[in-house]
Structures are given as C-alpha cells and as structure tokens.
Amino acid sequence: MATRKKSVELINANEELAFQNEEKEKRAAELVIANKELAFQNGEEEKRIAELVIANKELAFQNEEKNKRAAELIITNKELVFQKEEKKKRAVELINSNKEVDELEKRVKERTEDLESFSYSVSHDLRTPLRVINGYANMLEEDYSSVLDAEGKRFLAEVRSNAKKMGVLIDDLLTFSRLGRQGIKKSRVDLNKLIETVLSDINQSFTHKAEIKFSNLLPAVADYNLLHQVFTNLLSNAIKYSSKREKPLIEIKSERKNGELIYSVSDNGVGFDMHYVHKLFGVFQRLHSNEEFYGTGVGLSIVHRIIHKHDGKVWAEGKEGEGATFFFSLPDRNDIKH
Amino acid sequence: MENATVEILLIEDNMNDAELAIRAFRKGNINNSLIHLKNGADALEFLFGTGKFEGRDIKNKPKVILLDLKMPKVDGLEVLTKIKANEVTKAIPVVVLTSSNEHPDIERAYSLGANSYIVKPVEFDEFAKVVTDLGFYWLLKNQPPV
Known part of the structure; x- marks a missing residue:
C-alpha cells in the first residue's frame, strides 16, 4: 500500500513538475516576448532619441538663423533710421531752397513792379510836354500859317505828326504797363x-x-x-x-x-x-x-x-x-x- | 476886379496847359469870364476871400471849377477837400484835370465829391473838344443851385 501511495505521490509530484515545467516554459515564452517587446521599445526609444537629436539640431539651426535675421533687422533698422534722417535733412534742404525760390520770386516781382511803375510814371509824365508840343504846333499852324511858306508848313506838319506818333506810343506803353498791375475780372x-x-x-x-x-x-x-x-x-x-x-x-x-x-x-x-x-x-x-x-x-x-x-x-x-x-x-x- | 463875376475858375500850375485850356474854351465859343490861378493856395484864398483875395465877395461863386490834381504845395485833392467841406462852396461843380485816366487820384477825387474829370489828351483837337463839351455842360445845361 505504501508503494502505491508512493507511486501516487510520485505521479502527483511528476505531474506537478510537468505542470511547473510547462508553466516555466510559458513564463519563458512570455519573457521572450517581453524581452522582444523591451528590445523593440528600446529600439523605438533610440529612434526617438535620434529624432530628438535631429529636432534639437534643427531648432539650434533655426535659432541661429533667427539670431542672424535679428542682426540683419538691426542693421536694416539702423539703415532706415539713417535714411529717415537723410530724408529729414533733404526735407529741410528742400524747405530752404523753396524759401530761396520764394525769396527770388518776391525779388523778381518787386523788380518787375518797380519797372512797371517806373515805365508808368515815365510814360505818364511824358504826356505833359508832348501835349504842349502838340498844342503849340497846332496854335502855330492855326494862327501863323499865312506867314509860313510851303517848307515851313511841311516842317510844322512833321512836328505834329511825330508828336502824334509819340502820343500813340505812350498810350500803348501805358496800356501795357497797366496790364501788369491790373487784375482780371472774368x-x-x-x-x-x-x-x-x-x-x-x-x-x-x-x-x-x-x-x-x-x-x-x-x-x-x-x-x-x-x-x-x-x-x-x-x-x-x-x-x-x-x-x-x-x-x-x-x-x-x-x-x-x-x-x-x-x-x-x-x-x-x-x-x-x-x-x-x-x-x-x-x-x-x-x-x-x-x-x-x-x-x-x-x-x-x-x-x-x-x-x-x-x-x-x-x-x-x-x-x-x-x-x-x-x-x-x-x-x-x-x-x-x- | 476882385468882385467881378467869374464863371470859370481854372486852377492849373502848368502855364502851357492853362494857355491850351483857355484857347480851347475860346475856340469852342465859350467866352464866359475866366480866371486862371496857378496854385492851390491862391485858389483857396480866392474861394474863401482871404489873403490876396481878402474882401472878395465869396457869394460870387464860379459856375464851374477846373482843377488840376498835380500841383506843388497845396495839391488838387486838398483844394477839392476844402471846397467840398465848406457850405458855401460845396455846390460848385468841380471838374478834375488829369494827365491820364489811370491816375489813382481820380478815384480819390470822386470820393471827395468831384463832379467830373477830364483826361488831358495829347492831341490838342481832342483836348479842345472835351474842354468845350464839359464847359457847355456845366455852364449851360447844369444850373448850379443859387
């Protein structure tokens, strides 16, 4: 009986061992899987790290680019400030030269006005002696033509006709100078x-x-x-x-x-x-x-x-x-x- | 002499212009009594019976005054101002004589009460005509208030 018992125990033990063995194999298989998984995850992480390294490098590069760009912008900015100043200077120069032109125009206008008022008063004052020359020549003709011979009368006629021409000329000049001073009414x-x-x-x-x-x-x-x-x-x-x-x-x-x-x-x-x-x-x-x-x-x-x-x-x-x-x-x- | 009737008073500093004006009147058969005074001061003394004309009856007024604007010392505008400011003389028609119609004084003269103006033309015939026309107008057509 004892043997039988022993045998049963052994069988049981054997079964247990087989079971355990199986379990171990399962476990080993599981471990293999887990191991593979870990190996895979490890690979993934390495990949990720490599990617991060690349991304980092990229960022570093971009950063540098940005710095460069910023430096360029600073230069451009300085350039703009300089240009702005130049423009200001130019504007001041333009204002000054404009003032000069205005001043010149004013002087030209003044000179023209002077000349016009001069020519006006000259023409105006010339009329008085001319009127007298003409008037007395006329009186001479009217009162003394009986004592003048043909040549004397011709001389007198020349005096009168030229006084008349001068009168027309003076009137024309007066008109011309008036036009310079006078405004227009449309x-x-x-x-x-x-x-x-x-x-x-x-x-x-x-x-x-x-x-x-x-x-x-x-x-x-x-x-x-x-x-x-x-x-x-x-x-x-x-x-x-x-x-x-x-x-x-x-x-x-x-x-x-x-x-x-x-x-x-x-x-x-x-x-x-x-x-x-x-x-x-x-x-x-x-x-x-x-x-x-x-x-x-x-x-x-x-x-x-x-x-x-x-x-x-x-x-x-x-x-x-x-x-x-x-x-x-x-x-x-x-x-x-x- | 001072109280003789004077119908035309000519105030003109230029003797030649005065002679031409007088001749123009005569030529136009305007034979009204005329006195020619050579400056503004004399004219004022004549009109107001002072100075050289002390005692002249100022009610004996000329029918028309021909007044040159450009005269030394007392000029035409000054004479005009005094004539028009005085109750006795302000009704006397004043015809202003000027060398050109551009004279800015013409406007002043009108604003001071001048009744008309004559531009002394270069041509004597024209001058004679305007003087005669104006003389006729003021002496015959226009009877000033007494």
Whole structure:
C-alpha cells in the first residue's frame, strides 16, 4: 500500500513538475516576448532619441538663423533710421531752397513792379510836354500859317505828326504797363457782340475797305475789357496789313479743341516770314518799317500779355505775301454757370 | 476886379496847359469870364476871400471849377477837400484835370465829391473838344443851385 501511495505521490509530484515545467516554459515564452517587446521599445526609444537629436539640431539651426535675421533687422533698422534722417535733412534742404525760390520770386516781382511803375510814371509824365508840343504846333499852324511858306508848313506838319506818333506810343506803353498791375475780372463774354462793338469802334476811328467775316463764335469766360483790347489789336493789325490788297478779307473763327477754346483772326494781307515768328509778340518788335506800315510794336505784346493772364496761349502762322493768322487759346470753362 | 463875376475858375500850375485850356474854351465859343490861378493856395484864398483875395465877395461863386490834381504845395485833392467841406462852396461843380485816366487820384477825387474829370489828351483837337463839351455842360445845361 505504501508503494502505491508512493507511486501516487510520485505521479502527483511528476505531474506537478510537468505542470511547473510547462508553466516555466510559458513564463519563458512570455519573457521572450517581453524581452522582444523591451528590445523593440528600446529600439523605438533610440529612434526617438535620434529624432530628438535631429529636432534639437534643427531648432539650434533655426535659432541661429533667427539670431542672424535679428542682426540683419538691426542693421536694416539702423539703415532706415539713417535714411529717415537723410530724408529729414533733404526735407529741410528742400524747405530752404523753396524759401530761396520764394525769396527770388518776391525779388523778381518787386523788380518787375518797380519797372512797371517806373515805365508808368515815365510814360505818364511824358504826356505833359508832348501835349504842349502838340498844342503849340497846332496854335502855330492855326494862327501863323499865312506867314509860313510851303517848307515851313511841311516842317510844322512833321512836328505834329511825330508828336502824334509819340502820343500813340505812350498810350500803348501805358496800356501795357497797366496790364501788369491790373487784375482780371472774368465773366461770360458773347464774342459775336464783342466783335461788333470792336468793329464799330474801329470803323469810327478810321476808314478801311476790308470785308470782315465771322459767325457763331463760341462764348468765353474772360475779362470783357481785356478781350475787347485783344480783338481791337488783332483786327486793327489785320486791317492794316491787308490794306494794300484790292479785296482785303478778314475772317474770325473759333473752335473747341482738347479742353480749350481757340480763336483765330486771319487776313489775306502781306503776311510774314515764319523765320521771324518768335519776334512777333515781343515789345517794340516789328517786322515792317514805319514807311511800309506804321506801328509802335506794342500791340501784339499787349495781346500776348492779356492772353497769358487768362492762362491761354498765343501763336501765329503766316507766309510772306499770302496773309497771316493769329491764334489764341482760352481755357474752356463751359462748366462754369453764369 | 476882385468882385467881378467869374464863371470859370481854372486852377492849373502848368502855364502851357492853362494857355491850351483857355484857347480851347475860346475856340469852342465859350467866352464866359475866366480866371486862371496857378496854385492851390491862391485858389483857396480866392474861394474863401482871404489873403490876396481878402474882401472878395465869396457869394460870387464860379459856375464851374477846373482843377488840376498835380500841383506843388497845396495839391488838387486838398483844394477839392476844402471846397467840398465848406457850405458855401460845396455846390460848385468841380471838374478834375488829369494827365491820364489811370491816375489813382481820380478815384480819390470822386470820393471827395468831384463832379467830373477830364483826361488831358495829347492831341490838342481832342483836348479842345472835351474842354468845350464839359464847359457847355456845366455852364449851360447844369444850373448850379443859387
């Protein structure tokens, strides 16, 4: 019995051992797995570390870049500050040179005003002795012509005619200098009516045979009296320089072009050489002698001055022996209601 | 002489201009009695019966005064101011004579009460015409209040 018991015990023990063995094997297998797992995790960590190292390097690099960039920005900033200062300096310089220009303009204006007031008072004071010369020559002619012979009368006539010319010249100069001082009063001007007035004034002061054509002229915004003066001068010229034609013809036209009103007076008179066109509008500039056509050389410079004051331009076209056309432009102010 | 009727009083310092003006009146058949005084001081003495003209009857007023603006010492504007400030003389028409119509004094003259002005033209014929026209106007058409 004892043996049997022993045997059972042994079997049991054996089974136990087998079980334990199995357990151990399981455990070993588990450990192998765990080990593999650990090995794997270890690998992962190493990878991660390597990645972190790379990321770190990257950050370090970026950091450096940022530092570099910051350094660059500081330089740029300094540059900007410098530029700003330069600009300030430049602005101050500009202000100063502007002041200089203003000062110069002021001086030019003063000098011009001085000259104008000088020419005004000279012309003004010249009238008095001239009036006396003319008046006494006239008295001499009226009271003593019976005792003067033909030559004496001719001398007297020369005195009178030259005193008269000088009077015209002085009046022209006065008009010219007045234009420098006088402001302009703009209103809407009916050019057709204005021309009629100018022509009636001209016809009253001298006789001529010119045919003068105009119709439907565009209205302008301008100083009436000054524009009257412009057309008086242009038309008197046109009549004068076409007076030797058999059929003098003068045409006044107007058109609207590029935001401007353009007026023209053309004649079929003696014309002029385009070579001298730049001299036409200068004071005392003449393209004809007084024997050919009498004039003071102030008329067109008055026209120029008036139109310039209206922010317009003057110009001329001509051909010797074939007539001339004088143009002037005025800003087209049809937006202004009157 | 001092109390003779004077219809035209010409106040002009330039003898030539005065001679021309007088001739212009005569030429225009304006033969009214005229006195020419050479400066503003004389003119004031004449009008107010003082100095050289002490005792002149100041009620004997000229029908028109022709007054040159540019005169030494007492100038035309001063004479005009005194004429227009005095009750007796302020109704006398005053025609101002000037060398050009650009004279800034013309405006002053009007504001001081001048009745008209003549620009002395260079041309004698023109001068004669304006003087005559104005003379006629003030002497004949325009009867000043008595």
